[in-house]
Amino acid sequence: MRELSYVQAIHEAHRQAMAADCRVFLIGQGLWSPWYAGGSLEDLDREFGRDRVLDSPVSENAVTGMAVGAALAGMRPIVFHPRLDFLLLAMDPLINQAANWSYLFAGQSSVPLVIRAVINRGGEQGAQHSQALHAMFMHVPGLKTVMPATPADAKGLLLAAIEDPNPVLYIDDRWLYNQTGPVPEEIYRIPIGEAAVRRAGRDVTIVGISWMAAQALEAADVLASQGIDAEVIDLRSLKPWDQTRVLESARKTGRVIVADPGWRTAGAAAEIAATVAAEAFHDLHAPVERVTLPDTPAPSSHAEEQAYYPRPSAIVEAAWRALGRRVGAAA
Amino acid sequence: MLGRWKTMLRIRRAEEAIGEMCETGEVRCPCHLSIGQEAVAAGVSAALLPGDTVWGAHRSHGHYLAQGGSLESLFAEVLGKTTGCSGGRGGSMHLRAPEQGLPGTVPIVAGTIPLAAGAALAYKLRGEKRVAVAFFGDGALEEGSVHETLNLAALYKLPMIFVCENNLYSSHLHWTERRVADNLDQAGAFHSVPGARVDGNAVEDVFEAARQAVGRARSGAGPSFLECRTFRWRGHVGASSDQDVGVHRRGELAEWLEYDPIQRAAEKLNMDLATHCADVDQEIDRALTNARSASTPDAGRIGEHVCAS
Ligand SMILES: Cc1ncc(C[n+]2csc(CCOP(=O)(O)OP(=O)(O)O)c2C)c(N)n1
Ligand SMILES: [Mg+2]
Numbered sequence: 001m002r003e004l005s006y007v008q009a010i011h012e013a014h015r016q017a018m019a020a021d022c023r024v025f026l027i028g029q030g031l032w033s034p035w036y037a038g039g040s041l042e043d044l045d046r047e048f049g050r051d052r053v054l055d056s057p058v059s060e061n062a063v064t065g066m067a068v069g070a071a072l073a074g075m076r077p078i079v080f081h082p083r084l085d086f087l088l089l090a091m092d093p094l095i096n097q098a099a100n101w102s103y104l105f106a107g108q109s110s111v112p113l114v115i116r117a118v119i120n121r122g123g124e125q126g127a128q129h130s131q132a133l134h135a136m137f138m139h140v141p142g143l144k145t146v147m148p149a150t151p152a153d154a155k156g157l158l159l160a161a162i163e164d165p166n167p168v169l170y171i172d173d174r175w176l177y178n179q180t181g182p183v184p185e186e187i188y189r190i191p192i193g194e195a196a197v198r199r200a201g202r203d204v205t206i207v208g209i210s211w212m213a214a215q216a217l218e219a220a221d222v223l224a225s226q227g228i229d230a231e232v233i234d235l236r237s238l239k240p241w242d243q244t245r246v247l248e249s250a251r252k253t254g255r256v257i258v259a260d261p262g263w264r265t266a267g268a269a270a271e272i273a274a275t276v277a278a279e280a281f282h283d284l285h286a287p288v289e290r291v292t293l294p295d296t297p298a299p300s301s302h303a304e305e306q307a308y309y310p311r312p313s314a315i316v317e318a319a320w321r322a323l324g325r326r327v328g329a330a331a
Numbered sequence: 332m333l334g335r336w337k338t339m340l341r342i343r344r345a346e347e348a349i350g351e352m353c354e355t356g357e358v359r360c361p362c363h364l365s366i367g368q369e370a371v372a373a374g375v376s377a378a379l380l381p382g383d384t385v386w387g388a389h390r391s392h393g394h395y396l397a398q399g400g401s402l403e404s405l406f407a408e409v410l411g412k413t414t415g416c417s418g419g420r421g422g423s424m425h426l427r428a429p430e431q432g433l434p435g436t437v438p439i440v441a442g443t444i445p446l447a448a449g450a451a452l453a454y455k456l457r458g459e460k461r462v463a464v465a466f467f468g469d470g471a472l473e474e475g476s477v478h479e480t481l482n483l484a485a486l487y488k489l490p491m492i493f494v495c496e497n498n499l500y501s502s503h504l505h506w507t508e509r510r511v512a513d514n515l516d517q518a519g520a521f522h523s524v525p526g527a528r529v530d531g532n533a534v535e536d537v538f539e540a541a542r543q544a545v546g547r548a549r550s551g552a553g554p555s556f557l558e559c560r561t562f563r564w565r566g567h568v569g570a571s572s573d574q575d576v577g578v579h580r581r582g583e584l585a586e587w588l589e590y591d592p593i594q595r596a597a598e599k600l601n602m603d604l605a606t607h608c609a610d611v612d613q614e615i616d617r618a619l620t621n622a623r624s625a626s627t628p629d630a631g632r633i634g635e636h637v638c639a640s
Contacts, residue, residue, distance in 0.1 A: 033503040057473035057509040058440045058501060085439070089474070124360035124411060126422050128439055296637045299628070300360055301411030301419035307630035 001182035009151035009183045010040040010172060013158035014078070016187050018048050021076060024162060027063055028080030028116075031055035036082055038118070038177055064090035064115065068098045068167075071113040076162055081117040084171065085131050090115075098167035099142035114161045119173040119210070119261070121298060124305060130298035132262040134209075137169050138238045138271065144168040144192055145238040149213035151181040153236055156190030164192060173211045173261070195242035197249070201231035204255040204319050207246055209235045209268055212259035212291070212310075219259075219315035228319060238268055243275060250276045254285035255322040259315050264292040289318035335377045335534045336596045337607065339369035342393045343593055344611045345402060348619060349392065349409055349423070350570030358409045360422030363390040363438075367532075367564035370592035371496050372397035374537025374559075375464060378545045379432065383462045386447040389424050389438035390496075390563075394466055400428035402615060406622035414625040420636075441467060441474035444493070448480045451491035451554075462548045463491040470501025472518055473509065481522040481556070490548040492541065493519060493556040496531060498563045500580070519556035531559030532592040535599075562587035 004012065017024045030036025032045050032055040045053040056063045060081065067077035081087045087094070094115060102110040121130035137145050144166055148154040154172060161168035198213070199220050208216035213234040220230040231249050235241055250256045256276050260269035273288040291314045299305055320326070346366050352358040365372065372393035376385065379398075387394040395405060400416065408415030409423045416427050424438035434450070437443055447465035454461040471477055472495060484491055497515055499506050506513065516528040529540045537559055544555035564584065565572050572584060597604050 030502070032508075036503065055504060055508070057504075058470045059473045059475070061475055089439075124422050126360070126420070126425055126438075128437060128442075129361075129424070294634055296634050299420050299633060300417075300422035300425070301415075301628050302359060303411065303627040303630050304419070304633050307633050 002185060003180050004151050004183040005177065006151045006154050006172070006179045007038055007040050007177040009155040010158060011042065012183070013155040014041060014044055015047065017159060017162045018044070018052065020187060021162070023074065023076040024078065025052045025054070025075060026078050026080060027054040027056055027067060028082070029056055029058065029086075030082045031080060037080065038174055040172075040177070041080065060086050060089040061093065065093035065097070067113055068093050068111055071111045072109065076112055078114040078116055078162065081115065083120050083129060084117040084133050085128055087115065087117045088133070094167065095140050095143070099140050101142070102166065103142055110165045111167050112165045113167040114158070114170055115167065116170045116172070119171060122175065122305065122309070124300045124302060125298070126300035127297035132293070134171055134238055135262050135267045138268055142166065143239065145171065146192055146236060147171045147210040147238055148236060149176060149208065149210050149234050151179060151183045153190050153196070153234075155183055156188050157192065157236065159187055160189035160192050163189065168192065171210065175211050176214065179214065190236065193237045193240040193242060195236055195245045196234045197231065197245065198234050199230065199232040201229040201253070203229045203253055204257065204322055205231045205233065205246070205249040205253045206257045206259060206315060206319070207233045207235055207272060208259045209238065209261060211261045215310070215312045216259050216315055218312040219319070222312060222316050223319055228323065230319060241272070243279070246272065246276065247279050250280040251283040254283050256284070257289040257291060257315060257318045257322060259291040259310075262293060263295050264290060265295050267292055286322040286324065289322050291315050291318050332535060332596070332600060335373045335538060336593070336600055336602065337611075338373040338376070338397050339534060339593050339596065340607055340611050341402075342369045342372065342396045344608065344615055345396060345405065346392055348615055349406070350565065352409070353570045360409055360411065360424070361568050362409060362423040363568050364565045364570065365390050365393040365563065367587060367592070368496055368498060368561045369393055370534040370537050370596075371494065371531045371559045371561055372466070374534045375466075375494055375541040377538050378541035379462065379464070382432070382459070383464065383545075384432045384434055384447070384450055385464045385466065386434065386443035386450070387426070387436035387466045388440065388443060388468065388471070390468065391426055391436040391466070392423065394436065395426045395428055395433055398428055398431040398433045400426065400431050400433060402618035403621050404428070406619050407625050410622055411627060412622060412625040413628050414622065419628045441471040441477050444471065444477050445480045447491055448484050448489055451484070451489035452487060454490055455487070460549050461490065462545050464494055465491065466494050466496060468501060469495060469497040469499065469506060469515060470509070471495070472515060473501070477518075478522070481519050481524050484554040485523040488551065488553040490551070491554045492544045492548060493524065493554065495556070495558045496561055497558050498561050499583070500563070500567070502567045516556070516558040519554070524554050524556050526556035526558060529557055529559045531561030532590050532595065534592055534596050564588065
């Protein structure tokens, strides 16, 4: 199959969705800029016109609110926030309005809206330009959240999100943009709520989210060289998340590590760990391990930044702990 | 006026040095340079007294230096050193010089505008004759909170000034792509905040307008709004002049380069640019040498200061 990069796959999903469905339009910041969206939206304005690809003023709250209104009026808007940090200015339309809409009108109407927000961190950008806030959104009923980690999922989950009758938050990570992989040419959907087993294994389960799913595969290679057979699950959807697949794997290996690109306390990994502990308690041989960011904002300086972001080695060490081996000891 | 001119020159040369370090990769954090806009910061700060505060955003090297922030701490901060004004935690977009009246700058567009109003409220509640200045770009006026703050400031007669540095662009977008009318000077009028349009490349004009606004604020008459028209010579972020904005901006840039706030003031003052540049450059070299030799933060202390103790 043809290979695309993650960013090309996002681009193709937008193109195909806009060509196939005239209700789809794009609004947000950086849409006419050659660099702002990291190439993920390049030239869409030329292809589909600037009436359908609106590079907006710096008005996150009103733009998101307008998208909710347009969705209720029969459109399929995609709102682009070049950083997840900026989505914080649009919490009211997203949570009070869009997420509650279906429930509060007893399912008679809903908000078919895609909010795309980018985790864009590293590069000494500091605390206000580096946040991975997905857990906050995972908390909210009525809002679906997806975080693709591969090019094929980047395309298929975006197309699924556009067709979903609910508000879907689609979070992509700039660190994944250059990853390549096979991507089908046609329009297809990756079902929201379904995880993918990226690597089958017997000894330990690693559940990875977004960038950390890619790190988990690297960690699994290292573990394999040490005689440890790890199963890697790419969660892909955060809400709803695939409890069936994760629990199945947990029961098989009895050892679970959750690798999450966000903070530790009340994070996505905490939710998954709690569920695994409750539902697979009798099959577990060790406490569930979490590999997360420390509970601190992102520092700017290179030295601190290097220490801040967990590497595959942190997942390897967590696996050792789960297997009851001393960290640092040779396998 | 000589002081204001020297301030502008200091900002210009310091930012040129930072720009070079961005290009060589020695500076890695994103830097938004205000080269070409120096008269706004220099003119406004010159109208303030000790105790007044200035609140900035992502493009605030100029505000920091105009307030008298240390060159060495600025360089150290963009280099990610422990001696940086924010201990290397913040980088270019998070500057601080509290002794000089700069409580902290942040890169969330419009983020500090209500904060400046809050400081002004505190001064008023305590009966202090202090003034707060909110610096922001033309793009910031697109955020709703600015308009809420204008009303609040008028309602509570806050001792503050809204200074909009209108450089005609927000990132890659010209104002005509974001707005119907060229009337930012009227942004406060609806909320009963008087506004004025000022030539932001004429440091004396900025100074005079700021002096009046500061006088009004200090006397208890309430806030004012200044639209300072200017232009940034460099790209939105980084040192190059057009990496992000393409052909459209180039013609405009050539015009604005002719309208250099520093050159214009030098002509008025009959100053010899070269001699003064040499003085400033010496100071910059010294500060840079010290900043470079400072230590980098200890990664083991990454968890410190999440909460104040
Ligand atoms: C809330 C928020 N939205 C978007 C951005 C991205 N952003 C950074 S600077 C900028 C442009 C701001 O333009 P303006 O206010 O005119 O200031 P200038 O850069 O021209 O000095 C934008 C959109 C941001 N930092 N914060
Ligand atoms: Mg601007």
